[in-house]
Amino acid sequence: MSLMKLGLVRGLIGEVVGALAGVFVVMLIRAATGYESAYSAEPCWVIGLLSGSIGFLIGVGALTDWSKWWVGQETPMHHGPPVGQPAWTRYFGVDYNHKVIGIQYGVTGFIMLMIGGGFALLFRTELARSGLQFLQPATYNTVMSMHGWAALFSILIGVGGMANYIVPLMLGAEDMAFPRLNAFAYWINVPAIISLLASTYYGWDGGWTVYPPLSLRGGAGYQFVFIAIFLLGFSSILGSLNIIATIIRMRPPGMSLFRMPIFCWAVMATSFLQLTATQFIAQAFLMLSVSRALGMGFFDPAKGGDPILFQHLFWFYSHPAVYVFVLPGLGIISEILPVFCRKPLFGYRWVALSSVGIALVGFIVWGHHMFTSGYAPYLRVWFMISTLLVAVPTGVKFFSWLGTMWGGKLTFPTPMLFVLGAISVFLLGGLSGPVLATVASDQPLQDSYFVLGHFHATIFGGFVFPFFAAIYYWYPKITGRMYNETMGKIHFWIMTPAFWVMSLGQMTAGTMGMRRRIADYEQGLAGFVNPHLGTIEVIHMAITLSAFVIAFGILLMIYNLFHSAEMGKVAGSNPWRSRSPEWQIPSPIPEHSYARPITVVGEPYDYGLPGSYVTMAGAAAGDD
Amino acid sequence: MSAVTSAVPVAHHGHDAAHDTHGADHHEDNYAVAWRHNRLGLWLFFLSEAFLFGGLLATRFYLWQENGITTRPPLNQVVGLVVTVVLLISSFSMNLAETGLEHGDRKMFMRGLVVTAVLGLVFLFGVMIFEWGLFPSIHETELSPSKDVYGAVVFAMTGMHAIHVISGLVFIVLIWNLGRKGHFSQERHWGVEACAIYWHYVDLVWIFFYPAIYLIGTAIHH
Amino acid sequence: MPKSSTHPRHFIIVGVLVAIVTLVLYVVLERALPMPAQASLEALTIDWLFGLHMLVLSFLFALVVVFMVYSIVVFRRREGDDTDGEHIEGSTSIEIAWTVIPLILVVIFAFIGFKTLNDITRQDPNSVVIKAHAQQWQWQFEYEGGVISDTLVVPLQHRVHIELDSKDVIHSFFVSEFRVKQDAVPGMVTHVDFTPIMSTEEYLAIADRKGEEMKVRCAELCGLSHWSMMAPVRVVPENEFTAWLHREMVKVNPALTKADLSKTSN
Numbered sequence A: 001m002s003l004m005k006l007g008l009v010r011g012l013i014g015e016v017v018g019a020l021a022g023v024f025v026v027m028l029i030r031a032a033t034g035y036e037s038a039y040s041a042e043p044c045w046v047i048g049l050l051s052g053s054i055g056f057l058i059g060v061g062a063l064t065d066w067s068k069w070w071v072g073q074e075t076p077m078h079h080g081p082p083v084g085q086p087a088w089t090r091y092f093g094v095d096y097n098h099k100v101i102g103i104q105y106g107v108t109g110f111i112m113l114m115i116g117g118g119f120a121l122l123f124r125t126e127l128a129r130s131g132l133q134f135l136q137p138a139t140y141n142t143v144m145s146m147h148g149w150a151a152l153f154s155i156l157i158g159v160g161g162m163a164n165y166i167v168p169l170m171l172g173a174e175d176m177a178f179p180r181l182n183a184f185a186y187w188i189n190v191p192a193i194i195s196l197l198a199s200t201y202y203g204w205d206g207g208w209t210v211y212p213p214l215s216l217r218g219g220a221g222y223q224f225v226f227i228a229i230f231l232l233g234f235s236s237i238l239g240s241l242n243i244i245a246t247i248i249r250m251r252p253p254g255m256s257l258f259r260m261p262i263f264c265w266a267v268m269a270t271s272f273l274q275l276t277a278t279q280f281i282a283q284a285f286l287m288l289s290v291s292r293a294l295g296m297g298f299f300d301p302a303k304g305g306d307p308i309l310f311q312h313l314f315w316f317y318s319h320p321a322v323y324v325f326v327l328p329g330l331g332i333i334s335e336i337l338p339v340f341c342r343k344p345l346f347g348y349r350w351v352a353l354s355s356v357g358i359a360l361v362g363f364i365v366w367g368h369h370m371f372t373s374g375y376a377p378y379l380r381v382w383f384m385i386s387t388l389l390v391a392v393p394t395g396v397k398f399f400s401w402l403g404t405m406w407g408g409k410l411t412f413p414t415p416m417l418f419v420l421g422a423i424s425v426f427l428l429g430g431l432s433g434p435v436l437a438t439v440a441s442d443q444p445l446q447d448s449y450f451v452l453g454h455f456h457a458t459i460f461g462g463f464v465f466p467f468f469a470a471i472y473y474w475y476p477k478i479t480g481r482m483y484n485e486t487m488g489k490i491h492f493w494i495m496t497p498a499f500w501v502m503s504l505g506q507m508t509a510g511t512m513g514m515r516r517r518i519a520d521y522e523q524g525l526a527g528f529v530n531p532h533l534g535t536i537e538v539i540h541m542a543i544t545l546s547a548f549v550i551a552f553g554i555l556l557m558i559y560n561l562f563h564s565a566e567m568g569k570v571a572g573s574n575p576w577r578s579r580s581p582e583w584q585i586p587s588p589i590p591e592h593s594y595a596r597p598i599t600v601v602g603e604p605y606d607y608g609l610p611g612s613y614v615t616m617a618g619a620a621a622g623d624d
Numbered sequence B: 001m002s003a004v005t006s007a008v009p010v011a012h013h014g015h016d017a018a019h020d021t022h023g024a025d026h027h028e029d030n031y032a033v034a035w036r037h038n039r040l041g042l043w044l045f046f047l048s049e050a051f052l053f054g055g056l057l058a059t060r061f062y063l064w065q066e067n068g069i070t071t072r073p074p075l076n077q078v079v080g081l082v083v084t085v086v087l088l089i090s091s092f093s094m095n096l097a098e099t100g101l102e103h104g105d106r107k108m109f110m111r112g113l114v115v116t117a118v119l120g121l122v123f124l125f126g127v128m129i130f131e132w133g134l135f136p137s138i139h140e141t142e143l144s145p146s147k148d149v150y151g152a153v154v155f156a157m158t159g160m161h162a163i164h165v166i167s168g169l170v171f172i173v174l175i176w177n178l179g180r181k182g183h184f185s186q187e188r189h190w191g192v193e194a195c196a197i198y199w200h201y202v203d204l205v206w207i208f209f210y211p212a213i214y215l216i217g218t219a220i221h222h
Numbered sequence C: 001m002p003k004s005s006t007h008p009r010h011f012i013i014v015g016v017l018v019a020i021v022t023l024v025l026y027v028v029l030e031r032a033l034p035m036p037a038q039a040s041l042e043a044l045t046i047d048w049l050f051g052l053h054m055l056v057l058s059f060l061f062a063l064v065v066v067f068m069v070y071s072i073v074v075f076r077r078r079e080g081d082d083t084d085g086e087h088i089e090g091s092t093s094i095e096i097a098w099t100v101i102p103l104i105l106v107v108i109f110a111f112i113g114f115k116t117l118n119d120i121t122r123q124d125p126n127s128v129v130i131k132a133h134a135q136q137w138q139w140q141f142e143y144e145g146g147v148i149s150d151t152l153v154v155p156l157q158h159r160v161h162i163e164l165d166s167k168d169v170i171h172s173f174f175v176s177e178f179r180v181k182q183d184a185v186p187g188m189v190t191h192v193d194f195t196p197i198m199s200t201e202e203y204l205a206i207a208d209r210k211g212e213e214m215k216v217r218c219a220e221l222c223g224l225s226h227w228s229m230m231a232p233v234r235v236v237p238e239n240e241f242t243a244w245l246h247r248e249m250v251k252v253n254p255a256l257t258k259a260d261l262s263k264t265s266n
């Protein structure tokens, strides 16, 4: 089989050709308009990356159908793998089946997690000891900043994976509302990732928050990042639009909003955040980009601009974004818990509405990242109060989970372990939130390792653990085989304690006065020795070691997933005895998931009652 | 997210929407279902874009103030008024085009599109020539994107809006071309509807931008 | 164990366990999350608030985790039992309770947060005013009479008002022993207040100090040498401070007389 048959390969060729063409055009223009040198990294690569991305999309074929429509051709929907090619090739090219796209998203997210984590391992090795060892400060800053964005890419893409794969299945729908848009939204992530990774060549040192004026100076790498986030944001917006349309319009008969599986609620709340707030980061980064390119003065005090404005725009997206990271994960918890407790989800409506509550309140709290920024003092009080309020709907979720477990018949296969781990880890992260939300106690902790402890715990508890739980849980549905249970449990039991050491270690370092984003720290940091835990160096060493243990756990998981795809026990259609519709159809799921339309006749989590959640229409049916 | 506009789920044939039940043969039904999906998708897209334009407005009010007083740059009021009126009229002609098609009057439909495109171009060139000073031989302006925040914000707002006008124009050309070839009917014209609402939306945005740029606040001279 | 999951015995056991775990956690957290020396009045206020947070945090953590672990142990499925758990869909009154009680807690915390914030930002017209200029990658402190210093010298037991500005990018003024932090933003002047209560001498005298003095550390990523952007802090008794300031003022302007000097605020 020729490699050119793979959309990905064609896309990459398109990327290279497009990028070179873009660079060439800019050089021509510069030569023609009398610049001293035709080549200048920044303008050439800004255009180059944009044209390269378009080249990629053309090459991979994400625009083919649309361009045909524009001239009036019909394009029938193709089902199944590309004609005359092995089935696996469909994962490497444009495919409109949401299950394929979901896997594409999921795997890409996982790869980004490894890349982001790999950057962390790199700089954690440097930080294990005080003193500069092998990373010079400039490199350190780039690696650290890359860790931040690569990891956040992994979340946004991973969330896309879960939503794309699961939501249409839960709705008993044939596919997403807009399959082509879905594929397009996935494929723009690839040029986004290429731009992000390419940025390391020129370097950039702003952290993931890229505050100006720092980000207006420094290497051309910044422009790469801006373009990467621009494309990623584009994907988020289109993807979430599709999800909302799917959930609103494609529910089966009988599935009122309050009879949807709870994950759909979480994803819907998330999607509304992404649909709207993402525009702000796009705008903020576009403003940075044009400021660099054209000298526009939005953030330059000399031109009447204001650096704080950027922080407002940035956090107006990036705070809601943290709820984008966790809401789907919390949805996964609420989804899986009842199955392994054999009990209904306690207070379904409250859990559903709490997602909406978190999303809504999430819009009015962004200023808590700016308590020390120097904005008007009264704003601090307002943002303190609004931030603390988020604890209330989040608490509702926790207490409902407790209510679900209480009096159940709990079993503990790997997905359940990761769910329980997620609850405990997210609790640690969540509870450290109010400490940061009260302005006074935020003072010493802002931009310290305490904040890192806070958000690694929320992110692991709200995304990484649930993501792993979801992978283990739906693995039998996806592959038709069971993963290896023992290995799964080992993965859990080495990753979880290591994570606790890492996150608590970061909090400890933070209270001891360890600042974020520093390439090196003083051995005795302010001469301060913790009589119980030793010097700060001991703590850093512990964080680094646990990072490697986590990485080992993840490698084990990867091995398990690959190994079991061939060697695992055949799973059967419903190994977890779940009531959810996707478990009532064969595993692996056939091309057209539901041979017959489903009708909802019960509540999604009525464990303990006879009767089922959905029924499939008789063979005679088939019309609506 | 400007580029979005060209890839709006334009689905003007309505094919991007998944079918209710696979293999079902009710072609018309599917078209109607897809149309409703698409319409929702487009409105969601508008909701998203509202935040983009809202962000620009917020930026304008944040940056254009001195000592607590809202300010604005000294722009040519005549130009502002003229282009605004032109854009408003274009919404009207777009409406004529759409209702024309709905009533089976293809002539009105095609003419309406042409008039709308021409008016859109007039708006665009008005802004480019008289506001941006892109063609100094015709008109020179003191406004510069790099001089101060007044120039920067005017360029950002009008620029972002202009990108939308341009994609609207591209959209009109596509629709016009399809219409010329005999596509679209009274019952099946999602593409036309999408194009029309999109154009109205871009128009609506300008109704917010125009006062923010031209009218509100004290004009300052530097 | 009682058969019914709503039997009071369960809740009594859990209640006792929660109390114990709360205490244990609180003690552990106190030790695991230590703050540097308390060298300012703000440190006292902030550490108090932090401690309160830790107490509440310990309780809430214990509450959730004890319930969870208790369920894991007591309500796990027995061998060979394939039936489902009890069918309980929820309870509106319980839901309202665990919405309203946290809400009250949050309001109380907002109130305390507001009080402590007022406390640490208290303005005093008699403050010593020091201008701190930040730039990549160094600090400079400006006192009255045009005195410029690379060390931040502040008087003991006297309110200090720092006015911050920056020449290039955003930096942040952070002295962990004072617990205060404030960004220095180009194009604007920001400020921060504190009252030092521990002199450098005392500070160095505490065991384990290894001769390291307090430092201003830049806490906002500002480029290449952000990590090493620091300046020493010296806290001295007030009379020493005045004497130092006067010496420096005379260095800047030798024409200054004793009378001129005594007119200055300190």
Ligand code: HEA
Binding pocket: A209, A322, A323, A325, A326, A368, A369, A371, A387, A388, A390, A391, A392, A394, A395, A396, A398, A427, A429, A430, A431, A432, A433, A434, A436, A437, A438, A442, A445, A446, A447, A451, A454, A455, A458, A459, A462, C060, C064, C102, C103, C105, C106
């Ligand atoms: C992934 C997600 C995520 C989540 C879910 C959260 C959740 C919360 N975050 Fe966090 N946060 C981040 C990710 C996240 N955060 C990141 C990435 C940063 C750093 C960005 C950067 O600078 O790089 C950050 C930084 C950050 C700051 C700024 C710190 C600083 O820079 O100075 C603050 C301050 O208020 C804050 C607060 C909170 C609060 C109050 C919550 C709340 O939502 C938590 C609510 C949950 C609970 C409280 C626990 C459960 C509730 C109960 C058991 C009920 C009873 C509880 C009470 C009554 C208190 N966060």
Ligand code: HEA
Binding pocket: A113, A114, A115, A116, A117, A118, A120, A121, A124, A144, A145, A147, A148, A149, A151, A152, A154, A155, A206, A207, A208, A209, A452, A456, A459, A464, A502, A506, A515, A516, A517, A518, A519, A543, A547, A548, A550, A551, A552, A554, A555
């Ligand atoms: C998804 C989000 C996510 C995840 C999973 C992680 C995971 C980790 N993070 Fe991350 N972190 C962030 C998001 C995340 N982080 C963000 C947003 C920042 C802020 C950046 C900024 O300030 O701008 C940050 C900053 C940050 C810092 C502060 C840097 C500084 O301020 O100087 C530190 C320091 O300890 C750290 C540590 C770690 C560690 C040890 C892990 C470990 O869990 C990693 C474990 C390892 C893996 C998950 C990878 C597995 C690897 C393999 C299986 C094999 C190796 C693969 C390759 C070589 C390709 N992180």
Ligand code: CUA
Binding pocket: C135, C136, C137, C170, C171, C172, C218, C219, C220, C221, C222, C223, C225, C226, C227, C229
């Ligand atoms: Cu200055 Cu960091």
Ligand SMILES: [Cu+2]
Binding pocket: A318, A319, A322, A366, A368, A369
């Ligand atoms: Cu936040």
